[in-house]
Every structure is written in C-alpha cells, then in structure tokens.
Amino acid sequence: MNFYATLLIALKALRVNLLRSLLTMLGIIIGVAAVIVMIAVGSGAQEKVESQIKSLGSNLLMVFSASTSQGGARAAAGATHTISEDDAYAIARELPEYLVGTAPTLRGSGQVVAGNSNWSTTFFGVTPDYFDVREWSLAEGRAFEPAEVNGAAKVAVIGQTVATSLFGDASPIDQVIRIRTVPLTVIGVLASKGQNLSGNDQDDVILMPITTARNRVMGATALAKSRSVGSISIKAREGVDLKLAEEKVRDLLRQRHRLQPGQDDDFTLRNMTEMLQAREESSRVMAMLLAAVASVSLLVGGIGIMNIMLVSVTERTREIGLRRAVGARSGDILRQFLIEAITLSLIGGLIGVLLGLGGAQLIGEMAGWPIKLSPYATALAVSFAAAIGIFFGYYPARQAARLSPIEALRHE
Amino acid sequence: MNAPLIRTADLAKDYLLGDTRVPALQGVSLEIARGEFVAVMGPSGSGKSTFMNLLGCLDHPSGGEYWLDGEAVSRLSDDALAGLRNRRIGFVFQHFNLLPRTSALDNVALPLLYRGLSTAARHERAAQRLAQVGLSERIDHHPAQLSGGQQQRVAIARALVGDPALVLADEPTGALDSRTGIEIMALLQSLNRDGITVVLVTHERDIAAYASRIISFRDGRVVDDRTNARRDAGADFAALSA
Numbered sequence: 066m067n068f069y070a071t072l073l074i075a076l077k078a079l080r081v082n083l084l085r086s087l088l089t090m091l092g093i094i095i096g097v098a099a100v101i102v103m104i105a106v107g108s109g110a111q112e113k114v115e116s117q118i119k120s121l122g123s124n125l126l127m128v129f130s131a132s133t134s135q136g137g138a139r140a141a142a143g144a145t146h147t148i149s150e151d152d153a154y155a156i157a158r159e160l161p162e163y164l165v166g167t168a169p170t171l172r173g174s175g176q177v178v179a180g181n182s183n184w185s186t187t188f189f190g191v192t193p194d195y196f197d198v199r200e201w202s203l204a205e206g207r208a209f210e211p212a213e214v215n216g217a218a219k220v221a222v223i224g225q226t227v228a229t230s231l232f233g234d235a236s237p238i239d240q241v242i243r244i245r246t247v248p249l250t251v252i253g254v255l256a257s258k259g260q261n262l263s264g265n266d267q268d269d270v271i272l273m274p275i276t277t278a279r280n281r282v283m284g285a286t287a288l289a290k291s292r293s294v295g296s297i298s299i300k301a302r303e304g305v306d307l308k309l310a311e312e313k314v315r316d317l318l319r320q321r322h323r324l325q326p327g328q329d330d331d332f333t334l335r336n337m338t339e340m341l342q343a344r345e346e347s348s349r350v351m352a353m354l355l356a357a358v359a360s361v362s363l364l365v366g367g368i369g370i371m372n373i374m375l376v377s378v379t380e381r382t383r384e385i386g387l388r389r390a391v392g393a394r395s396g397d398i399l400r401q402f403l404i405e406a407i408t409l410s411l412i413g414g415l416i417g418v419l420l421g422l423g424g425a426q427l428i429g430e431m432a433g434w435p436i437k438l439s440p441y442a443t444a445l446a447v448s449f450a451a452a453i454g455i456f457f458g459y460y461p462a463r464q465a466a467r468l469s470p471i472e473a474l475r476h477e
Numbered sequence: 478m479n480a481p482l483i484r485t486a487d488l489a490k491d492y493l494l495g496d497t498r499v500p501a502l503q504g505v506s507l508e509i510a511r512g513e514f515v516a517v518m519g520p521s522g523s524g525k526s527t528f529m530n531l532l533g534c535l536d537h538p539s540g541g542e543y544w545l546d547g548e549a550v551s552r553l554s555d556d557a558l559a560g561l562r563n564r565r566i567g568f569v570f571q572h573f574n575l576l577p578r579t580s581a582l583d584n585v586a587l588p589l590l591y592r593g594l595s596t597a598a599r600h601e602r603a604a605q606r607l608a609q610v611g612l613s614e615r616i617d618h619h620p621a622q623l624s625g626g627q628q629q630r631v632a633i634a635r636a637l638v639g640d641p642a643l644v645l646a647d648e649p650t651g652a653l654d655s656r657t658g659i660e661i662m663a664l665l666q667s668l669n670r671d672g673i674t675v676v677l678v679t680h681e682r683d684i685a686a687y688a689s690r691i692i693s694f695r696d697g698r699v700v701d702d703r704t705n706a707r708r709d710a711g712a713d714f715a716a717l718s719a
Contacts, residue, residue, distance in 0.1 A: 070590055081578060387574045390535065391588035391635070392563020394556045470535045474574070 068404075075405040078377070079412075089373045090413030092366020093453065097414045097446045099359035101421025102428060104442035107352030109435035114345040118338055120258040120267065123200070124165075124301040125337040126311055128152070128318065130293070131330060147331040150275065152321060153297040157194075159317055163310040165302055168195035169294040171278045177271060179231040179242045186227050188244060188271040190278020198300040201272075206238045206253030209274050217276035222253040224268035242271075247281045249273060307336055363449065366413065367457035374406050374461035385465055386473025399466035406458020407451055414450025418443055480547050481508040482642055482674050483532065488541035490527050501527040503697040504541065509690075511642070514669045514707065515676045516685035519694035526647075528694065529678050533566055533645045534558045546642055563591050567636025571648035573628045575620040575635075581607060582616045585634045592639070606634040610664060626657035633664060637673075644668065646677040650684055656717055662687045663710035 079086040130147045153169035171190035176183055195201070196208045209220050221242060228237045237251045249271075258267040273282070275294070301310040315334055322331055378385070385398055393401075422438060429436030490502040502524045509515055519525040530536040531543060534550055535558075543550045545565060553561065562568075567588075575584045586603035594602075607616055610630040620628050629649060636644050646665065650658030666687060669675050677688060685691050687710045693701035 067593060070596070077578075383574060384576060387576070388587070388591075389559065390533070390562060390568050390574075392559050392591040392639075394559040394591075396556070397591060471530050474535075474570070 071401055071404050072408065074401060075408045078381075078405055079409060085373065086409060089369050089409060090366070090416065092362055092369050093410050093413030093450050094366075094417040094420060096359050096361075096363035096366050097417025097450050098421035098424055099355055099362060100446040100449070101418060101438075101443060102425045103352050103355035103359055104445075105421075105425035105436045105438050106355070106428065106434055107348065108439060108442075109429070109437040110348030110351075111345060112437055113435045114342075114348070116259075117261065118342075120261065121199070121337055123338060124303065124305070124307060125198070126299040126301060126307070126314060127335045127337055128297040128299065128314065129333040129335070130295060131332050147322070148294060148297060148318070150292045150294050152318060153294065155321060156297070156299060156314055156317060160310070160313050163301055163305050163313055165300040166194040166198045167300075168192055168198040168298040169275060170195065170296045170298060171275055171283065172295040173278065173283050175245050175282075177227065177231065177242050177244050179237075179240060182231050184227060184230040186269050186271055188221075188273060188278065188282065190275035190282070191272050192275055195272065195298065198298045201258070202256045204254045204256040205236065206251070208253055214274040214276055217280050218274060219247065219249045219277060219281065220252045220273065221249040222255060222272040223251055224255045224270040224272075225257040226266050226269040227271055228254050244271070245282055247277075249277070307338065311336055363453055366410070367453040370406055370409055370454065371457040371461060373409075374402060374458055375464065377405070378402065378461050378465040381465075382468060382473045382476035385468050386470050386476065389468070389470035390474060395466040398468075399462045402462035402465045403455065403458050406462065407454035410450045410454030410458070411447070414447045417450065418447060421446070482511045482513075482546055483507075483509040483676075484544045485531075486542040488528075488531060488543055489539050490524075490531060490536070491539045500697055502531070502538075505697075505699055506541075507692070507699060507702065509674065509676065511674055512669070512672055513674055514666065514687075514689045515674075516688035516691045516705075517676060517678045517694065518680060518682075518685050518691060520680070522696075523694040524697040525678055525694040527697075529645060529647060529676070532643075532676060533568065534562050559591075563588055563639060565642050567633075567639065567641040567644040569629070569632050569636050569644065569646040569649045571651040573620070573625075573632045573652070575628055575631060577621065578619055580617050580619060581612060581623070581631045581634075584620070584631055585638050587635060588639045603634070603638055606638045607631070609637065610634045624657075625653050626660055629653060629657075629661050630664065633661070633668075637668070642674060644673055644675045646675065648678055648680075650679070650681070655683075656714075658684065659710050659714045659717065663714050666707075666710050 128148055150169040153167040157164060157167040168191055172187065173190070174185070174187045176185050189195070192214055193208055193211055196203075203222070204225070206222070208222060209218065213220055223237060223242070231237065231242065232240060237254060240251050241248050242251060243249070255268065255270070255272070261267050299310075299314060301307055311334055315330070318332055318334075319330065324331065388398060389395075422443075425436050425438060428434060486506050488502060488505045489500070491498045491500050493499070505528060517525045517528065527536075531538050534545070538551055541551070545561065548561070550558070550561065576587070582600055582603050585606055586599040589599040589602060604613070604616060607613055610633055612627060612630055612634065615623060615627060620631070623631065644665070649665070650661055653661065662684060665675055665677070677684075679685050686705065686708045688705055689707045691701070691703060691705050692699055
C-alpha cells in the first residue's frame, strides 16, 4: 500500500469531520504560532541588543561624576565634576593589565553654524583614545592627532546627523563650523551608529579635542577652569572579568579622591555592557514565557489529537475489520492511522506557521518591537508538530492495528 | 488440478472464557472441491461461524490442519494470512460492510489497494467487476445512494475484484427482503457456474436449497454432509418477477 494512497485516505477521513479536525488542530495551531512569535520576538530583541552593544563599544565601563548636594539641593549626576582628566590617565597608567584605554570626556551643547545653516547639537571634548574606546570609526577624513589635542587645535569630527543637517549631501571635510562663535575645521565624519538604548540619535554629535572644548568653546564657564571632566569611558581588555576591572577602577578612584572607608563614592561607575545584557535577559524571560505557553499548548494539542484518534478508531472499527479481511496487514492499519494523526498535526502546524508569521509582524508593528523571522525556527516548529503527531498518534494507531479482524467485523 | 480447494484435517478451535476452555469446533475433517457451491448450516453456537472464520484465514486454529489450494495455512503468520486473504478469498457479509461516503468504484477497488496497484489499474479492474454485477451505471454512487440489493452486489464485486479462488458469503441475504435475496443467490450461482467456489453460511433452508452441497454443524461437529439437487435461483427470480 503506497504512501500517496494512504495520505489520500487520511485527508478524506479528516475532511469527513471537518469541524472536529479543525478543533483538534487548534492546540497545535496555537502552540506552533506561539513558537514562531516567541522566536521572532526573542531573536529580534537579541539582535537589537547585540547591535546596541556593538555601537556602544564592547567591554565598556563608564565613570560619571556623582550627584552631589549643595545646601540640600541635589544636582543631577554629571552636573558637577568630581572626576578629572588626570583620573582617566591614572586609571590607564595603573591598570594596564585590565584596560585597553580610557577616554575622559567633556560634554557640552550648543548651536552650531555653518554658512547659513545651523543646528542644535551636543559636543564632546575627547582625546584620540575616545575613538578606540567607544569603537567609533570614520566614514570620511581622519581623527585628531595627540598634537592637535596638546595644541587645542580648532578641529572637529562630526556625526552623520550633524553632517547632513549642516551640509546636506556635500562633503563637510575642510568646511568650517562655528560653535559658540569658535570656528572649527571639520577634519572627519563619523560612521553612523544609529540610536542608542534610550532612543537618542548617537550620530547627532560633534567631537573635538578635549583641550579645545575646555579652553576655547567652554572657556567662559567655571567648570572649564579645572581639569575636571563629565565622564570617563573605559574599555576593558578582552577576556578580563568586567566585575574585577570595575572593582579595580573603583578602588583606584576612591584612593585618588581620598575617600574614607564607609564614605560614599563621589562618582558613579557603570558597566554598560552588563546593563544591556540585563535588557537582553528581560527579553529572554519574555521568550521563555512564550516558550512555556507554546509547550503547554503543544502538549494539550497532542493529547487532543490522541483523544480524537482514539474516538476515530472506535468509530471506524468495522472499517478496520473490513480492511483487514480484504488483505490489509496490521502494519497497513498502523500506518494509516499514524499518517492520519501526522497529517492532522502537520496541517495544524502549517496553519500555526501562517498565523505565527502574521502575528509576529503584527506584534512588531503594534508594539514597535524588532522582529526577526527565521526559516530555521519555522522548520523547527513544523517538525515539532509532526513529531507530536507521531508521538500522540502512535498509541491510537497501535490500538487500531491490534484489533482482531473478527472482533472488528462483528463490532456494532 | 484434482486436489481439493479446501481440505481440513481434525480442525479444532477453543475459546477461553475466563478460565474455562470452550470448544467451538471439535475436529472437523472435510474437503471442498473446486467449483462446488456449499451451504454451511446450523443453529447459533453450532460452530459454523468459527469454521467460516478459519476457512477465511481470519483466525488461527487451536488444532488440526487446513490446506487452502494445497497451501498449509494453520501456522502462517498474521501478515501471511492477510496476503492470502487478499489473493485467494473474497468476502461477502450480511451487512455489506461498504465504506460510507466512498464511491462504489473505490469500494470495489479496496482490496487492490493492498496489492500496491496504481489507481488507474485498480479502477479499471473495479469497473469491470461492477459491470459483471450489473452496476456499471452506479460507479460513482455512494452506498447511501444504493438499495440494499445494489449494495450487496457492490460487495460481491469487491469480493471478485482480486480474482479469488474462493468466495465466502456470511448470511449474504440476511439483511435483504426475500425477493432481493433470491436475486443475490442467482448472482452467486452464475459466478459459481463461471468456476468460482462459493461457501455460504445461512440458517435459512430456502437459501441453502440453492447450494449443491449442504454441510450441517451442531456442537462444533459436522452432523450432516450431503449433496443437494440445487434450485435454480435465476428461474425462481424470473418467476417472481413475472
């Protein structure tokens, strides 16, 4: 008895009780759809986090000036500058076995003007190490040299958003921009990084030598008078335990700031990669939840299939007897009912895939989550459905195959 | 070809009812030659159904031997018995046992499915057999659209489709009115004239009268076995229709 003929018999049997077949499939449909959505949401979130980690720079620790209170009013973190450029150099000097580099950063904002266009943006005063520590690459031009930092050269490297806003499609290289009336020559354009975790445009930025920022652009403000900085970016070495590196940096800074044991840190140390991984973890929890729903649904669907197949075997006992009488071996009967169960679960699986793909798109659009559809996951879900058909269809099929032809023929 | 189609030697069958062995058939030895038309009679519990199940290779005997067309059947495996049924035996049942919602053609072609024939070959042979029983016009009808007599004729076509040596009919007229019953008997007689051996179980003397030999069972044994000057069912049916 060939496979095609058996399949036709199965399809016909399922069509006879169309509503019953559909209801039986429901568990599988929901289960498979949940698996598809789960993997789409899970891998979408993971991909987003991975790209964010990449854009942030891997193994990144950040030191911010802590919030301080003056006369009872607490200022925002980073508003007062308790850490200095020298802290950054000291960290780099003292902990080379843990760190690749440190980058002290001064942050400011203002209106930038080029020709007759202008743009409100954020600028950072940085050292050449910044490009490496934060993994910024250049789309055009060059980064600044140490000599330009020492000489407080009037140069700038601008982000893609700033470049487009000020110069449109034209090349900004060698053009002059003005920030707070200070003219700076554009020597480079950063490669695009897109949005960061909080949805801010990372490309809306101007980088300049830290000395230029302090002495020329921010010259008028009190902050600029010291060597203090708003933050220090630290890149740990590959393979180094970030927790350990974090502790070393903390110890060193406390020592440099002469903090007594028990006294609060006057800085904030953050492990950026870890924060992102925590986010990834929460999306993973979400995916696990969906996985639990999916597996329960698939299990219930499988039991439903077993139940209906047992009913079907009872209903069709005489048919089984007749088939046996005219020459069907018990193996033929086993195959017939097994294929019927597999067909049921596979059709359910395919409907579930369609629903899952549609559902994932819908969720992606409505919740604004990144969705990644994978053909691998789809194939996995369908084969899982087939496996359920085999697992839960085997017992009823064996019951059918074990019927004695005489008893089956006599069945009322 | 003088060997008998069916030969049994001391054929016996016991059933277990709880702890007690109930003998259903106690040592039946007989021969049925090719081309015979045999009626098996007896009250219920006489062992005639058990005997038919054994002849039909649907069951294993508890003792004794059974040769079908020279082949020893008693100790064959279940799968081998299935193959034997498929090739050598056609079954006709009291309640037709047609598959519902399935065309007459597919019902007749069913046994060939288990020979692995192509759909085209199955349908061609099934159509021939339906023509032989006079139902060429009803090929696409489902059992529910056919009368009892027509359904039984479809079942007979199904019994014939595999070119069996033996047709076993278990109360083939039991669910039909007497006129249709005689019509079915006429069909079986004409098949028998074409050379097919027919063994029929009935408890009606009127029906047994159409057979050329009548074997009577009681308490698991053959109590009577005689030839019969058989009535012509075709003539009876013509007389009824006149």
